[in-house]
Amino acid sequence: MSVPLSSSLPYRIGYGEDAHRLAPGLSLVLGGVSIPSERGAVAHSDGDAALHTVADALLSGLALGDIGQYFPDTAAEWQGMDSRVIVERALALVRERGYVPVNLALVITLDRPKLGPLRAEIAASVARLLGLPQSEVGVSFKTSEGLAPDHVQARATVLLARKA
Numbered sequence: 618m619s620v621p622l623s624s625s626l627p628y629r630i631g632y633g634e635d636a637h638r639l640a641p642g643l644s645l646v647l648g649g650v651s652i653p654s655e656r657g658a659v660a661h662s663d664g665d666a667a668l669h670t671v672a673d674a675l676l677s678g679l680a681l682g683d684i685g686q687y688f689p690d691t692a693a694e695w696q697g698m699d700s701r702v703i704v705e706r707a708l709a710l711v712r713e714r715g716y717v718p719v720n721l722a723l724v725i726t727l728d729r730p731k732l733g734p735l736r737a738e739i740a741a742s743v744a745r746l747l748g749l750p751q752s753e754v755g756v757s758f759k760t761s762e763g764l765a766p767d768h769v770q771a772r773a774t775v776l777l778a779r780k781a
């Protein structure tokens with residue numbers, strides 16, 4: 618049986634992950650939303666693990682590598698940068714190749730604080746960045762059950778469709 622090449626199909630799936638260590642006195646940004654928190658992400662950029670994950674999911678769907686290739690964390694110019702720029706760049710690369718995102722599922726794992734009250738705000742922020750209705754962005758939260766209390770982690774799948 619011959620298997621079709623994914624380049625012959627109108628859809629591609631992307632997957633991304635990221636994690637950042639948490640430390641006192643730093644800011645915590647997730648999905649482009651500032652989170653009230655005693656601890657924030659240790660990072661070269663603004664440390665938005667959710668947006669780094671979204672950008673990697675977009676790139677991986679078209680086998681375009683990962684954000685480290687486009688935004689090396691050694692480059693001084695990316696120090697403290699707004700991670701929305703990273704997603705915008707990944708999205709531009711996807712669009713240049715004739716694809717658009719259809720829907721995204723994002724999971725954020727964080728023990729504290731509770732993110733449930735910010736679910737709609739985070740979904741709206743990510744949807745706006747991707748040019749999608751909020752109903753196409755699913756956002757789930759998990760604790761690590763104390764297994765990773767000093768980290769924020771994120772995972773995401775995205776469906777990409779070839780533009781007609």
Ligand code: C5P
Binds near residue numbers: 727732733759761762
């Ligand atoms: O990880 P666990 O399944 O115990 O999480 C229970 C619920 O707490 C989740 O379904 C989620 O809605 C919520 N949660 C949250 N903010 C977090 C972690 C979990 O709102 N940082």
Ligand code: MG
Binds near residue numbers: 635636637664665
């Ligand atoms: Mg990151």
